[in-house]
Amino acid sequence: MSYPPEIASQFDIPDLEKDKLVGEVIRYILFKTEQNSGCPIRREELTQLITAKGYKQRNFPSFVIDEAKSKLSSIFGYEMRELQRSRPSAAANTGRASQSQQSVGDAKSYIIISKLPSDVYGKFVEDKSSVHLSGLTFVVIGIIHLAGGKITEENLWHHLKRLGLHENEENHPKFSNTKQALEALVQQRYLQKEKVNGPEGNIVHYELAERALDAPIYDKIKEYVAQMVQKDATPLEYD
Amino acid sequence: MPRERLNRNTRKGKSDDTGAAVDRRLLRSKYLTFKNRISDERDDISKVDSHKLITFIEEVDSLHQLVQNPREQVVDAEALFDITNTLVTSVKAYNSDGLTPSEFVSCILRDFGKEGGPCSYRNELRSSIRWEDIGEAVSVVFRSAPGCRTMIGPMNNELKRRKTVLRRMRAKPARNIRPEELDEKDHDKTTTDKNMATIFNILRKNRKAKLENLMLNRKSFAQTVENLFALSFLIKDGRTEISVDDSGRHLVSPKNAPSADAIQSGESVYSHFIFRYDYNDWKSMLDSVAAGEELMPHRADVNEARSNAEAEVEFDEPQVAPSSTHLRKLCRNRGLVMRELTVEEVSPESDCNKATDRAAAIRRGKRKL
Numbered sequence: 001m002s003y004p005p006e007i008a009s010q011f012d013i014p015d016l017e018k019d020k021l022v023g024e025v026i027r028y029i030l031f032k033t034e035q036n037s038g039c040p041i042r043r044e045e046l047t048q049l050i051t052a053k054g055y056k057q058r059n060f061p062s063f064v065i066d067e068a069k070s071k072l073s074s075i076f077g078y079e080m081r082e083l084q085r086s087r088p089s090a091a092a093n094t095g096r097a098s099q100s101q102q103s104v105g106d107a108k109s110y111i112i113i114s115k116l117p118s119d120v121y122g123k124f125v126e127d128k129s130s131v132h133l134s135g136l137t138f139v140v141i142g143i144i145h146l147a148g149g150k151i152t153e154e155n156l157w158h159h160l161k162r163l164g165l166h167e168n169e170e171n172h173p174k175f176s177n178t179k180q181a182l183e184a185l186v187q188q189r190y191l192q193k194e195k196v197n198g199p200e201g202n203i204v205h206y207e208l209a210e211r212a213l214d215a216p217i218y219d220k221i222k223e224y225v226a227q228m229v230q231k232d233a234t235p236l237e238y239d
Numbered sequence: 240m241p242r243e244r245l246n247r248n249t250r251k252g253k254s255d256d257t258g259a260a261v262d263r264r265l266l267r268s269k270y271l272t273f274k275n276r277i278s279d280e281r282d283d284i285s286k287v288d289s290h291k292l293i294t295f296i297e298e299v300d301s302l303h304q305l306v307q308n309p310r311e312q313v314v315d316a317e318a319l320f321d322i323t324n325t326l327v328t329s330v331k332a333y334n335s336d337g338l339t340p341s342e343f344v345s346c347i348l349r350d351f352g353k354e355g356g357p358c359s360y361r362n363e364l365r366s367s368i369r370w371e372d373i374g375e376a377v378s379v380v381f382r383s384a385p386g387c388r389t390m391i392g393p394m395n396n397e398l399k400r401r402k403t404v405l406r407r408m409r410a411k412p413a414r415n416i417r418p419e420e421l422d423e424k425d426h427d428k429t430t431t432d433k434n435m436a437t438i439f440n441i442l443r444k445n446r447k448a449k450l451e452n453l454m455l456n457r458k459s460f461a462q463t464v465e466n467l468f469a470l471s472f473l474i475k476d477g478r479t480e481i482s483v484d485d486s487g488r489h490l491v492s493p494k495n496a497p498s499a500d501a502i503q504s505g506e507s508v509y510s511h512f513i514f515r516y517d518y519n520d521w522k523s524m525l526d527s528v529a530a531g532e533e534l535m536p537h538r539a540d541v542n543e544a545r546s547n548a549e550a551e552v553e554f555d556e557p558q559v560a561p562s563s564t565h566l567r568k569l570c571r572n573r574g575l576v577m578r579e580l581t582v583e584e585v586s587p588e589s590d591c592n593k594a595t596d597r598a599a600a601i602r603r604g605k606r607k608l
Contacts, residue, residue: 034386034387112386113381113382114383116382118379121379121382122378127385131371131375132371132373134377134383135370135374135375135377138374138380138381142343143343143344158278159340163344163348174370217380217381220377220379220380221380228346228347
């Protein structure tokens with residue numbers, strides 16, 4: 001693999017070593033995605049892979065990560081999307097943002113998404129054993145989106161209860177522990193949880209996180225939700 | 240009289256208080272029911288064409304008229320807060336093109352509930368939603384990429400190198416010391432054996448000897464005990480016997496040891512007795528045995544013999560320090576101090592002689608450089 005001379009020259013590292021590093025980053029992403037059940041991989045972890053080997057040049061980790069991105073796309077058909085970690089809205093409103101701004105600026109993470117067409121993906125790639133989790137993810141994100149992007153825990157469970165999901169249930173036929181299933185969405189950064197001190201004590205709020213708010217996913221969710229609801233539209237309603 | 244009136248008034252006051260408490264409790268219970276209804280019917284409250292909101296406001300207003308105490312005021316304020324909160328949430332939801340989460344959930348139930356619609360029973364509702372169908376319908380939204388399942392575990396496993404063991408060089412604590420070499424002829428025989436042989440030889444000559452004459456050593460209580468010790472072995476082996484004559488004297492005489500057949504047949508058996516003998520007994524024995532009648536020879540002291548031998552040599556050779564055994568003593572200075580110890584016998588007959596000639600334990604500490 002030969003890199004563009006103007007870029008490769010600034011690092012003074014043989015191409016063979018660069019290839020090796022890129023390969024290690026790709027390998028790490030593939031294994032970690034499976035190991036974490038789809039949770040985003042922090043950029044710090046990828047950078048650590050490179051700097052731990054003694055490569056301290058500036059911008060070299062970015063170069064390697066970019067190369068890994070292009071190789072994942074060309075070889076595996078995976079898009080490596082970068083997500084910027086979002087802060088809970090309450091923290092932003094109370095001015096605590098300035099304190100954590102620096103750390104948030106660096107809190108980038110990556111997920112991999114298949115680039116295959118929908119029909120091919122659905123037919124050959126989709127994991128049938130975990131497709132019900134996608135359904136739950138969609139429903140929960142849809143509920144919170146329609147609630148204004150933020151909902152109390154009590155309210156969310158009120159809606160989920162109508163769908164047969166109860167907060168303290170541990171033996172659901174599909175999800176086993178429903179609370180843990182919801183917690184997994186927080187781990188995967190579709191949702192974020194926040195505790196707010198209210199007059200009645202601590203209230204937990206669920207909010208959409210960066211992965212759900214990522215443009216391609218968010219737009220599609222809005223579209224599907226609208227389609228689903230509009231199916232119920234009858235001629236009488238337009239009167 | 241006034242006391243009766245006071246009691247009557249007190250009783251009436253108490254019953255009034257009880258009645259008021261019951262009313263207040265009832266009012267709080269109504270507020271609690273009201274709050275539960277707000278929670279359950281929140282979706283209906285937020286509907287555009289619903290009059291539920293007006294009904295709820297009127298209801299809470301009527302309850303508010305009955306409030307007199309702070310505790311009920313708090314409950315009243317909480318109920319009003321719940322209604323307001325529900326309204327605010329529903330107004331926020333109307334930002335999404337007028338769609339509410341409730342409508343969305345109703346659509347899910349309609350499209351993906353099992354045939355027959357959702358049931359009121361919890362168990363049936365759990366299994367009535369086709370989550371897989373929802374997932375398949377929206378899989379294109381997420382398109383999660385499967386990773387590699389071939390190896391989950393530590394990815395950078397490094398071989399642990401065995402720690403090299405550094406052996407400390409141990410310095411020898413002292414110069415090499417050769418142990419004392421014994422004469423070869425003395426190797427096999429112990430002192431007891433020699434004493435046994437001496438006693439047996441005496442008995443062979445004398446045939447019969449008085450016990451006290453045989454064992455007594457006028458000069459040494461210790462050697463008397465050693466003689467008795469050696470005699471006991473001879474008796475145990477059956478090579479001597481002690482008999483008592485008519486006058487009560489104990490006589491020792493030699494005999495042949497019993498044969499193996501005699502031992503096996505039980506003809507010859509062991510029997511035990513205790514011979515009690517202490518210093519006082521030795522003292523009285525000194526009086527009962529005339530001087531010179533002792534049969535066992537006095538055994539010269541080992542160190543005394545050595546020192547005598549050394550004294551002889553002294554004229555010919557330069558003085559040699561008495562042999563000693565270096566004892567390495569474990570102490571705080573980690574064995575740097577060496578003690579040269581010469582141990583000499585100290586016996587009870589100190590009144591006899593040897594205090595001036597014999598040296599007590601000589602201890603000289605030499606600091607080892």
